[in-house]
Amino acid sequence: MKIFFLLLFANFKISFDTFLFYEFKNLNYWILFSPNLVSSYSFKCFRIYFNGGYYFIKIKDASITDFKIYQGYIKFQNKGIELKIGKMVFIPGFVGILNPFYKQPILENISSYLDGEKGVLLGFINKSFSSTIFYVYKNSLKEYEIRSQFFIEKEKFRTGIFSVIERKPSIGLYGAYFGKIILKVQGFHQDSNIKFCFNLENQIKNMFISFWGYFCKYEEFFSVIAFPLFTKKILALEIKFPKKIFEIPYILIFYDVDNKIPFLIFDFKYMINNNVFFETGFITNKENKNFNFSIYGGAKFLFGL
């Protein structure tokens, strides 16, 4: 009876993801297959959220099979106060491809999931301000990190501050203007490294265009699906087509200013119905006068209950 009651208020999404990536230059490839479950259950002030599954990756000479929980937490919320315990995602500042805390591949694909961190989060939100404190549990009780964020919002403006306490405190500032054009800026100072990111968003006809800039004092690691990238400066242009629902193109042009490498990513998602999606695309870059070319494709079969 209890199980039936639980199922009645729960939501389940089961997906089977497949993905293939092939790089022509080094004849490298990897194949991924992953059955995955996303489930949430809400009752009164409580919510349980789970996202995880098995994944099987075949690389040229090796294969990996593992079970992974991307997120799994219990949340209590009463009015504006929330308390979360478990593994969760917390992204200070603004969500986006070049956010210094958004540690995801620059190109998300149908088989990628946001990977959270274990900890305890306490937050408060109302119409004009929000504050969050996130205790990140690392390997042992001696290793931890405390991230906090506070922002105020007034009409078209938002301004905020965030800090990270690890070995010593670090601090960041961010602000945004939400008008016809949206402008977001954020800066962060950590261990003598300074990171700065800006983002300008505008809707032009049926396109949503974002212009990005990322600058830091020391080299940072970025990942573009399979490409590792170490750089200090990136400029990017992201084009989305929000009106498209069955055939969804996505274009990302970015320039690694430090290494003088331009990248072009063209992604195309094709939706059959609510349950079946396909994705295909290519990545090309020019390095030392040579063009590198990679292709990828995948499918997602999604069943919701």
Place this chain on the structure above:
Amino acid sequence: MFEKLIFYVIILQQISPNTILEQIRKNTSYRTSKFYAELEIKKGKRNLIKLFKGFSKVNEFYIEFVNPEDKGIKYLKIKENLYLYLPEIDDIVRFSGDMLKQSFMGSDLSYEDIMQEDPLKFYKPLKIIDTLINTKKLYSLEIIDTTGKAPYYCIKLLVDKENYIWIKEELFTKTGRKIKEVEAIEFKKINDRYFPISIIMRDLRIKDSYTKFTLLEIELDVPVPDYIFRLDYLKK
């Protein structure tokens, strides 16, 4: 003398375009609403069905998707701002007012289309013609935006003479280009007025597609608590 009297009676029977527009507005405007709706997006042989529930209050609305594939996605509009709750990050993303012109979940409808509490309030009648379609007596009413605030500059309406309900709308830009067509296919009598509960919208810029929006349940001018239009409710 008798002929003159008949002439005055005819004049009195001729209802003014302003009165017709007022009557249509009376039928379609509301202060608050509570609804459960279905969205069918059709393109060629493919179609998507999305279900959502929500509330609206003057210029604020709250929408929560309930079909399993999109469950947990929520939208909140407060004044000119649109907030989107994404369950995978358990956080809120803010958009500015221009995003309201975007299509609603990829359909032929925009956020503005579905959530105008009084969609015809910016318009003034330009001309009216009596017309007859399939033995049905109708008014063909052309209205234009005089404020510059409406999503479409000109609308041509076909209005049922009996109940003052619009059965078809053609939406034009300022340059005179017809961009959308809306057909009301089902009405429901709510609080002594006929309200369209099922419409088909075609964006003429997109080939072979349409969106059918059906209000499976609708209550108008009912008490809607204020806490629904708060950011903390969006995260719940």
